[in-house]
Amino acid sequence: MTSAFALSDHDSAQLPLATELIAVIVASSGGAARILTIGGGDRLPSGPLESRHRSLQSGLRAWVEAQTRHQLGYMEQLYTFADPDRTGSAPNVRVISVSYLGLTRESQKASFSDAGWRDWYRYFPWEDHRAGAPPLIAAAIAPRLSAWAHGATTAALRRERRQRADITFGLNGHRWNEELALHRYELMFEAGLVEEAHRAGADLRERAGLFGRPMVHDHRRILATGIARLRAKIKYRPVVFELMPDEFTLFQLQQTVESLSGRLLHKQNFRRFIEQQQLVEETGDIATETGGRPAKLFRFRREVRIERAIGGTKLPTPRS
Amino acid sequence: MTSAFALSDHDSAQLPLATELIAVIVASSGGAARILTIGGGDRLPSGPLESRHRSLQSGLRAWVEAQTRHQLGYMEQLYTFADPDRTGSAPNVRVISVSYLGLTRESQKASFSDAGWRDWYRYFPWEDHRAGAPPLIAAAIAPRLSAWAHGATTAALRRERRQRADITFGLNGHRWNEELALHRYELMFEAGLVEEAHRAGADLRERAGLFGRPMVHDHRRILATGIARLRAKIKYRPVVFELMPDEFTLFQLQQTVESLSGRLLHKQNFRRFIEQQQLVEETGDIATETGGRPAKLFRFRREVRIERAIGGTKLPTPRS
DNA sequence: ACCCTTATGCTGAAACTGAGCATTTCAGTA
DNA sequence: TACTGAAATGCTCAGTTTCAGCATAAGGGT
Structure with a gap:
């Protein structure tokens, strides 16, 4: 065991670091919640922290403005990730990703470059219950989650999976709870229903789009985090x-x-x-x-x- | 536009980075809420992310265990800071600090090295209202906040300061809200009442201890963040x-x-x-x-x- | 037996919620 | 000009939840 205080001296422990700031920018107009995207809709505005940035927030503001020409108002931190295999980048560098939630007014007339506003329910079609529970849930999600739960190795695990599915998707007598957006996405991921779950080379890839539009890396997960946070906070x-x-x-x-x-x-x-x-x-x-x-x-x-x-x-x- | 990861090429933008993981570990025994500290009580367990750590959480677990011999259970992320002047460390390195809140059972018989459990109200004497509002508030805090508000340059600012003080400390008809622990600390900081506010070389230093025991760097602020979060979450x-x-x-x-x-x-x-x-x-x-x-x-x-x-x-x- | 202390059970008023019905006030249209 | 459809607004009401006590139970100690 390395001693607690031997830290910075150990060159072996040194770790090449990189940062990434990621923004979930939300606006709402005409009864539609939208998010600011780049890359034609498959990624969130993001960029590394640089020396000219005075803080994480200001760095993120700079990136968003550079990539979308949009100026931000209210922002709050969402979450920080540093999983070794998080991004598709160099394997020897540890990327620390700090995500933020921003609220704004969709002012600037749409787009600069490949930036644009997208309805967030395109990424999460099962999340819009304004016209009742989307048929997608009963028709496709529930049965597949059920199959996934059934496929667990132990009875306890089966039970837990079934319970999680019921609670998060409001099945079998449970109520729909809109704040569980992140839990739902994670469940879909674990069950292999979203495309992102098969990135690391798998075969069972779902028909793209059936379970929402995928995004680059874990951007859709971050978006789900933002939605869940906003729904709770509101x-x-x-x-x-x-x-x-x-x-x-x-x-x-x-x-x-x-x-x-x-x-x-x-x-x-x-x-x-x-x-x-x-x-x-x-x-x-x-x-x-x-x-x-x-x-x-x-x-x-x-x-x-x-x-x-x-x-x-x-x-x-x-x-x- | 630059993609999120193309940046490593820009040497000019490159920023020497370091990480710091900081833990607010809470236990409660005999009606006292305690936190796990090192350095004789003036710092929280912390250490850098290293290559052997698989994630932020596991890195933090390793550090806490090394420094305190305490094994952690439940943990959740608190906040991430990266202010250039946050720590007293080298000026050319940007430190990214990720803080976590951990809940545990105070099992291990007290201490290893200089680690130990401290009642968290030693750091925030104004936060304990179990025996009614602490006299400290009416006797010392309220008048000084009042003076501080009065000293603002514009009427609007004066009003805002007064309002913030009233709301956060439950003065003048407002109710005490225990969840505002962080707001209160920040207010005390801005008003120059806590010792940490005078670190960068000032004269008005408060008598140490009157307004709670100070900590190293911004550890007390992080502790306040943890308290506020826990009080809300509970x-x-x-x-x-x-x-x-x-x-x-x-x-x-x-x-x-x-x-x-x-x-x-x-x-x-x-x-x-x-x-x-x-x-x-x-x-x-x-x-x-x-x-x-x-x-x-x-x-x-x-x-x-x-x-x-x-x-x-x-x-x-x-x-x- | 009596007293002190804490656990546990109950109750009633006040405040809050969830769901409707009813009325008002426009823009069109017969 | 009266009639109709669409919203906006106003009000009611029953079921729940919350707040604050009162009352009783069950130990130990004197």
Whole structure:
């Protein structure tokens, strides 16, 4: 056992390092949650930390701007990976990947180079329950997970797999929980249903696209991490802020939340919830293009932002 | 545009990197929350990632074991830092610090070398509200924060500072929120109340110890991050598991939770909460050394662990 | 037997949730 | 101009959950 304090002296222990900053940038418009991608949609903006970057965050901002010409607002750290076999890069270098979640307004008119906004449900078709549970789950996912569970070697393992599938996908009496997006992706990966699981040379490759569009390396996993985090956070922190224009109707706000959480909300209860939070105030103006009775326009109250940024919140319940 | 990994070519951008893994290891015994420290209590176990480590987690486990002879159970990532001036180390090297939170049972009889368990409230005396708000807050913290807020240059800034102080420390009608441990430390830091704020050469150094025991570098900040995370998590995930012995009374469980959250709970409601969660089952045995009526002994139900590890939970409310 | 201490059981008011029904106010359209 | 469809808004109500106590049980010690 190497002694605890012999560290930096041991040249043998030295490890060639590289860093990678990866961004999950989310926006929502017209009832669709979108993410900022490059490479025609199969990778997230990313790049290494360089000496000119003052911090991880600023480095990431620089990369995103360089690759997409998009300026970022709110950001928070997601996760840091350093698995030896994580990326397809040089085998002797340890890559440390730090991922961030960013929320923004999809301002810049679309694309620079090969950057662009994509609906995030293209990558996770099983995550959108706004029109009820997607048929894909019952038709394709559930049976395959079942087969996978059945194929386990021990009874205990079979039971555990079945239980995980039931819980994460809301099968057999369990409720759908939208926050388990990452668990679901990991399960799909373990069960070999997503294309990424077969990268290291396998035969059973799934028909591309059936279980969502794949991404480079583990970018889709990182995206799932971001979705799960955002769906959880939105319930107790006023992060939707960052996604909304200056003025909006309550229904637009609701639709934004719905697009992120992937489920519909009871309209009246959503309003009650928002009002009781005192997050918004009327602007006095009225939106006329709603199709029915015109809706009042609201804006977020500046005053609350500090308090809310610290305090807490909760989200109301599903609507039929 | 440069791909994520093409960068190693740019020698100019190359950055000498080093890593640091830092552990916040928590245990609770006898109603006291403790953390595992080295250096006589002023630093957290830590060490660089080396080539023999298969992952960040396993590297950290190795370091903690080497430095403290303590074996770890549950761990989760806390945060990753890479500020250029973070540590006192060589100025031309960028250190990436990845911190983890670990929960354990304080098994190993105390110490190896200079390792040891310390009550975490020694580092954050203002965080323990089990016997009511510590007098320190009203006597020393509140007035100094007030002065600090008053010293701001603009009215808006003054207002913001005052508001932050009120919210985070539960002053002027605001409620104490134990989850804001990190916010509070950051506020104390900004206001120059903690010793660490004056490291870069200042004069106003506070009397050491009045505002908690300082630590090396930013270790105390990392500890605050861990406390805040644990206090939040304990409410919706059954993480106390990891801190309890195999058999325990409900009151011991409650005291463990109380030691972590720093506030007392209503006993009957805590029981109802635990029962309704169905996390525990009676062992059939009875603890006799309680001082009053003997208490039933409980253990955690194995069956629930998977579901709970995924699902959710909530914590009941304060007791007087 | 009496007292002190902690465990455990119960209860009632208040607050919160989930689901609807009812009314208001536009834009079109017969 | 009255009628209709589409939303926005307002209100109600029952079922749950939460908060805070009161009451009783069951040990040890004097």
